Amino acid sequence: MQAEISPQQGQELLALLIDNKLPDERGRYGPFGGCYAPETLVPALRRLAEAVDKYLHDDDFMARLQQQLHTWVGRPTPLTPALGLGKRWGAEVYLKREDLAHTGAHKINNALGQALLAREMGAKRVIAETGAGQHGVASAAACARVGIPCTVYMGAVDIQRQAPNVDRMYQLGAEVVAVESGDKTLRAAIDEAFRNWVADPHGSYYLLGSAVGPHPYPYLVQRLQAVIGTEAREQMLAQTGALADVAVACVGGGSNAIGLFHPLLADAETELLGIEAGGHGPALGDNSATLATGKPGVLHGSYSVLLYDDDGQIQETHSVSAGLDYPGVGPEHSLLKSIGRVNYQSATDAEALDALQECCAAEGILPALESAHALAGARRWAKANPGKRILIGLSGRGDKDMPTLSQHIPARIGAAAGGGA
Amino acid sequence: MNDAQQLPRDRISAALNAAPAAGRPALVPFITAGYPDKDAFISTLQQIATAGDVIEVGVPFSDPMADGVTIQRSSHAAIAAGVSLRWILRELTAAGGVDAPIVLMSYLNPLLTYGFERLAADCVAAGVCGFIVPDLPWEESEEFRAALDQQGLALVQLVTPATPDDRLELLCKGSQGFVYAVTITGITGGDVELPAAVTGYLDKVKSHTELPVCAGFGVRHPEQVRRIGRHATGVIVGSALVERLEAGADPAGFLHELTAG
Numbered sequence: 001m002q003a004e005i006s007p008q009q010g011q012e013l014l015a016l017l018i019d020n021k022l023p024d025e026r027g028r029y030g031p032f033g034g035c036y037a038p039e040t041l042v043p044a045l046r047r048l049a050e051a052v053d054k055y056l057h058d059d060d061f062m063a064r065l066q067q068q069l070h071t072w073v074g075r076p077t078p079l080t081p082a083l084g085l086g087k088r089w090g091a092e093v094y095l096k097r098e099d100l101a102h103t104g105a106h107k108i109n110n111a112l113g114q115a116l117l118a119r120e121m122g123a124k125r126v127i128a129e130t131g132a133g134q135h136g137v138a139s140a141a142a143c144a145r146v147g148i149p150c151t152v153y154m155g156a157v158d159i160q161r162q163a164p165n166v167d168r169m170y171q172l173g174a175e176v177v178a179v180e181s182g183d184k185t186l187r188a189a190i191d192e193a194f195r196n197w198v199a200d201p202h203g204s205y206y207l208l209g210s211a212v213g214p215h216p217y218p219y220l221v222q223r224l225q226a227v228i229g230t231e232a233r234e235q236m237l238a239q240t241g242a243l244a245d246v247a248v249a250c251v252g253g254g255s256n257a258i259g260l261f262h263p264l265l266a267d268a269e270t271e272l273l274g275i276e277a278g279g280h281g282p283a284l285g286d287n288s289a290t291l292a293t294g295k296p297g298v299l300h301g302s303y304s305v306l307l308y309d310d311d312g313q314i315q316e317t318h319s320v321s322a323g324l325d326y327p328g329v330g331p332e333h334s335l336l337k338s339i340g341r342v343n344y345q346s347a348t349d350a351e352a353l354d355a356l357q358e359c360c361a362a363e364g365i366l367p368a369l370e371s372a373h374a375l376a377g378a379r380r381w382a383k384a385n386p387g388k389r390i391l392i393g394l395s396g397r398g399d400k401d402m403p404t405l406s407q408h409i410p411a412r413i414g415a416a417a418g419g420g421a
Numbered sequence: 422m423n424d425a426q427q428l429p430r431d432r433i434s435a436a437l438n439a440a441p442a443a444g445r446p447a448l449v450p451f452i453t454a455g456y457p458d459k460d461a462f463i464s465t466l467q468q469i470a471t472a473g474d475v476i477e478v479g480v481p482f483s484d485p486m487a488d489g490v491t492i493q494r495s496s497h498a499a500i501a502a503g504v505s506l507r508w509i510l511r512e513l514t515a516a517g518g519v520d521a522p523i524v525l526m527s528y529l530n531p532l533l534t535y536g537f538e539r540l541a542a543d544c545v546a547a548g549v550c551g552f553i554v555p556d557l558p559w560e561e562s563e564e565f566r567a568a569l570d571q572q573g574l575a576l577v578q579l580v581t582p583a584t585p586d587d588r589l590e591l592l593c594k595g596s597q598g599f600v601y602a603v604t605i606t607g608i609t610g611g612d613v614e615l616p617a618a619v620t621g622y623l624d625k626v627k628s629h630t631e632l633p634v635c636a637g638f639g640v641r642h643p644e645q646v647r648r649i650g651r652h653a654t655g656v657i658v659g660s661a662l663v664e665r666l667e668a669g670a671d672p673a674g675f676l677h678e679l680t681a682g
Contacts, residue, residue: 182493
């Protein structure tokens with residue numbers, strides 16, 4: 001498979017992407033994407049692709065989705081001028097507040113849309129994977145709302161580091177299955193969710209949480225998350241009368257980033273900056289910076305940039321944030337990197353933790369560790385480009401990260417002022 | 422046509438068809454390469470070749486998403502021991518082949534990483550006659566098939582009970598070497614009753630192809646082999662054999678028991 005794209009082909013592909021003419025009928029974004037699924041799932045994926053075509057163009061379905069997004073999720077989420085960060089960075093900073101969406105992250109936009117779709121398709125149960133637990137919580141909540149049983153696969157390592165979210169899933173009625181195979185994080189959870197789906201492709205609906213996987217998932221997830229960028233663009237224009245000079249989002253599988261970026265692709269004056277997890281550093285295995293250091297390959301059903309070794313074995317990754325700890329990235333991101341429309345960089349664990357604390361102090365907002373990578377990348381960009389208007393996708397809130405944060409950032413509880421003496 | 426002129430993919434079909442001609446179902450044993458003992462890879466293959474008509478050798482992959490716990494375990498252990506596609510082809514080439522055609526089972530990424538054309542050429546030298554690639558559906562397989570065709574190697578298509586009739590026809594037409602009929606809707610390695618409809622399903626698959634049809638996924642017991650053998654050319658035995666090897670049991674003895682009677 002050939003992943004090289006000439007500059008002219010790049011311009012043509014970008015025009016197609018802006019016109020929503022990609023993916024093509026084979027599920028391709030240029031060379032990336034496709035449908036590399038076990039044969040048992042091929043008919044199920046066909047049915048899903050047909051349902052996506054039908055319902056995403058069905059006014060009645062979309063009106064019901066809009067109504068639930070408004071009255072249950074709480075959309076539109078605000079665009080908050082971040083005056084404290086702006087002053088510190090010498091920039092004009094705006095935060096798109098997905099942390100204020102119901103269940104605390106952008107994941108609910110996709111989970112709700114797909115849960116409604118699952119019900120239309122007559123699914124008896126929903127299965128989902130989760131890394132940080134945000135997609136698991138969102139799926140559990142959306143399935144409870146829609147009225148379908150939900151099983152969530154979660155790596156045993158992630159269950160340890162995201163304990164509060166595991167309890168939330170239970171409370172919302174989901175069954176949580178600990179995945180002890182492979183690397184016991186998001187990637188192993190996706191492997192296991194696919195295995196479970198293979199056993200019941202007709203009755204089960206697989207609610208994939210990121211913009212990855214076989215066609216039509218990358219497209220479906222992008223359509224359901226594009227509400228982020230569509231709202232943010234309108235809000236920027238309404239509040240400032242102008243578009244952002246740069247829009248910044250964190251990238252693991254890339255669902256919140258593609259949701260923010262896709263509606264901004266046609267705005268040539270807006271630079272797009274995706275921030276991956278730089279972990280401890282640049283060595284293979286020490287980070288999850290797929291686009292920075294990976295090569296095209298096939299994992300979890302699509303051809304996209306991946307982290308793998310000289311024998312084709314997928315590599316274990318590291319990030320302090322479970323939601324970014326994944327060795328692949330969605331095929332649309334691979335295309336956007338290839339054609340140069342999005343600039344992808346990384347932020348280390350330490351930079352993200354530092355940015356998280358700065359956001360808490362300056363704005364009174366506790367961001368998710370994932371979102372803190374976007375803040376760290378935005379700060380770096382601001383220092384290099386003073387006086388600009390910066391839009392940051394604040395993809396989720398950090399309450400779920402308290403166990404991790406307590407390890408890395410010891411609590412400082414001031415001693416009560418003693419009585420007199 | 423003698424052996425020297427026979428295409429590798431036709432060696433697979435001929436070896437499988439010879440079994441029913443001799444009054445027994447064909448047997449396709451599966452092992453994960455270099456597991457449980459890397460040093461015993463070739464000697465294990467030679468033992469298995471005394472009972473198997475075609476041997477399926479698993480190239481370990483880090484994310485075997487169509488496989489159950491046994492093959493996940495064997496794959497991860499083999500990778501940790503240093504087994505790779507390069508190592509497998511080197512070992513097979515050095516051994517000068519074994520006494521049965523070999524089919525490699527691999528997920529796509531190790532094959533992509535190796536490079537399709539170089540892979541096909543190296544397979545001929547190693548005595549590999551074809552491939553089973555569980556995450557490469559027909560629609561995505563053109564480039565790999567073209568590389569294999571250059572060397573006369575087979576790309577075996579899998580069909581499943583969930584495959585609609587029109588697609589079954591397409592896959593049976595496109596398959597080479599044999600048609601792999603997955604018996605259950607699920608992953609490899611289960612120990613469940615084969616569905617009652619399995620015989621009708623296998624008859625339907627056979628009606629769509631001139632190629633041998635081999636049934637696999639969850640085949641563990643002699644009575645299953647007898648039952649399937651009346652409706653297919655042969656059976657594929659994977660997880661159950663890997664578990665015997667893990668337990669240190671004689672693999673050829675187990676395989677002979679499966680097809681006895």
